[in-house]
Amino acid sequence: MCLSIPAKVEEIKGNEAIVNLSGNKLKIALDLLDEVNIGEYVLVHAGYAIQKIDEHEAEETLRLIRMLEEEEK
Amino acid sequence: MKYVTEFRNSEAIKSLSAYLHKISNKEITIMEVCGSHTMSVHRFGIHDLLPEHIHLISGPGCPVCVTSIDFMDKAIALARLPNTIITTFGDLIKVPGSTSSLEKERANGADIRIVFSINEALEMAERYPDKEIVFLAIGFETTTPPTAAGVLRAHSSGIKNFSILSAHKIMPPPMQALIEEGIPIDGFLAPGHVSTITGIEMYRFIPEKFRKGVVVSGFEPTDILQSVIMLVQQFEKQEPNVEIQYRRVVKPEGNIKAMQMIEEVFEVTSANWRGLGNLPNSALQLKKRYAHFDAEKKFQISLDAPHEPKGCICGLILKGLRTPPQCTLFGKLCTPDNPVGACMVSSEGACNVFYRYKK
Numbered sequence A: 001m002c003l004s005i006p007a008k009v010e011e012i013k014g015n016e017a018i019v020n021l022s023g024n025k026l027k028i029a030l031d032l033l034d035e036v037n038i039g040e041y042v043l044v045h046a047g048y049a050i051q052k053i054d055e056h057e058a059e060e061t062l063r064l065i066r067m068l069e070e071e072e073k
Numbered sequence B: 001m002k003y004v005t006e007f008r009n010s011e012a013i014k015s016l017s018a019y020l021h022k023i024s025n026k027e028i029t030i031m032e033v034c035g036s037h038t039m040s041v042h043r044f045g046i047h048d049l050l051p052e053h054i055h056l057i058s059g060p061g062c063p064v065c066v067t068s069i070d071f072m073d074k075a076i077a078l079a080r081l082p083n084t085i086i087t088t089f090g091d092l093i094k095v096p097g098s099t100s101s102l103e104k105e106r107a108n109g110a111d112i113r114i115v116f117s118i119n120e121a122l123e124m125a126e127r128y129p130d131k132e133i134v135f136l137a138i139g140f141e142t143t144t145p146p147t148a149a150g151v152l153r154a155h156s157s158g159i160k161n162f163s164i165l166s167a168h169k170i171m172p173p174p175m176q177a178l179i180e181e182g183i184p185i186d187g188f189l190a191p192g193h194v195s196t197i198t199g200i201e202m203y204r205f206i207p208e209k210f211r212k213g214v215v216v217s218g219f220e221p222t223d224i225l226q227s228v229i230m231l232v233q234q235f236e237k238q239e240p241n242v243e244i245q246y247r248r249v250v251k252p253e254g255n256i257k258a259m260q261m262i263e264e265v266f267e268v269t270s271a272n273w274r275g276l277g278n279l280p281n282s283a284l285q286l287k288k289r290y291a292h293f294d295a296e297k298k299f300q301i302s303l304d305a306p307h308e309p310k311g312c313i314c315g316l317i318l319k320g321l322r323t324p325p326q327c328t329l330f331g332k333l334c335t336p337d338n339p340v341g342a343c344m345v346s347s348e349g350a351c352n353v354f355y356r357y358k359k
C-alpha cells in the first residue's frame, strides 16, 4: 500500500506532470511538492508525487555500500 | 530502472551480508514494521542473508491488515446504497467484512470501481453529477497527503457528490503499543515512505524512553541489509538512536507541505486496530470544516455488530507473536484466492507474502 515508485518527470502542466514509469507514461499530481523540474526523479504514490529523489544522497548511499564491500574484500 | 537496479547489485548484497556476519554477535530481534518491507524481505530472500541470531519479525504496517472489520462493514453498507459508486484501491476488494466483501457486492450489482488515485474518484464525481462517489481512504501517513490534497481539490472546485470513508492511521502509536505490551523487540526497521512525509522526530521517544533503535529504511535489498547493519551497530554499542538509511528520499523534517495539508484537512482521533484494539490518537478524521466530505456523516448507515472470521490469528501475526504457518487455516482454507482474513488479502499482508514466497 505504501509502495511508491521512482519516476522521471517528462512534462509539467500547472499542477500535473507526465512521468515515465519504466516506459509507461502516467499523469500524476504535483500538489504536494514545490518546484518540480523536468528531468528530475520523483517518488510517486497514489497518483501524487510525494517527494523528489535526491540524486546526490542516492550516490552517497551507494558509496557507503561500496565502502562496506571494500572492507569485506 | 534508475534508483532500483543499483540497489539490487548482487555483489553488494553478498558483501553486506558478509559484513553483517562479521559485526553481529548478540541475539537481536528486529521488527520490520511496514508491509512493503515484509514483501521485500521475502522477495529478496533477506532471511537467508542474515546470521541465525538476527531475527526479523513482521509488524503492524500493512494498512489493509490493520483496518478493522467494521470499516469493511461500513464500506459494504455504502456500496448497497442506491445511486452510489464506491471507489477504492484494489487491495480492499477481497477483504472480508462480517458477512460479505466488496467483491461479492460487486457480483450482486453494486457499482465498485478500482482506482489508482483519489483524483480518479474526483473526475468520476464530475462525470456523473447524479451519482454519489465515495472514496475508501485507507493507509498510513504516506497515503494521507494524497487524500488531503484530493479533499482540498474537491473543496476548491465545489464538488458536492463526493465523500470519503476515512481509516487513515498514524504509525508511532502501534509501535508504542507493541513495546508497552512487552513484545520482545530490540529495534525497528521503520517504514521509509511514512517518514518521507513525516520526517523522523516522531520516533524520538523510542530510543529515549524505551532504549530501542529505529532506522528508517528503503526497500531494496541493499537498503534493508544496510539498515540491519545500522540497527545491529546501535544495539551492540548500546546506543539506540533514530537514523535514516533511506536518505535519497527521506529528509529529517519530512515533506513539510504535505504535513501542512494533512494538518489542514484532518484531526487526530482514536481507532480500532486489528490485533491491537483501540489506540488513542492513532487515526485521522476530517476536520469540521471538511465534514461535508465525510461519508459516515453524509449517509445514514446502520450496522449489525461486527464479527471476526473464526480461527483467523491475523491479530497475533500483526503483533509479531505468530507467523502465518502457525495458523491452522493457512494455505488450506485460507489462500489469496479465498482469503479468510485481511492478512491474506493485501499483497503486503504477512500471510499473503508467506503464501506467495512459500516461506
Ligand code: SF4
Pocket (backbone or CB within 6 Å): B311, B312, B313, B314, B317, B324, B327, B328, B329, B330, B331, B334, B335, B339, B340, B341, B342, B343, B344, B345, B351
Ligand atoms: S492464514 Fe488466513 S485465517 Fe490464518 S491468520 Fe492469515 S489471514 Fe487469518
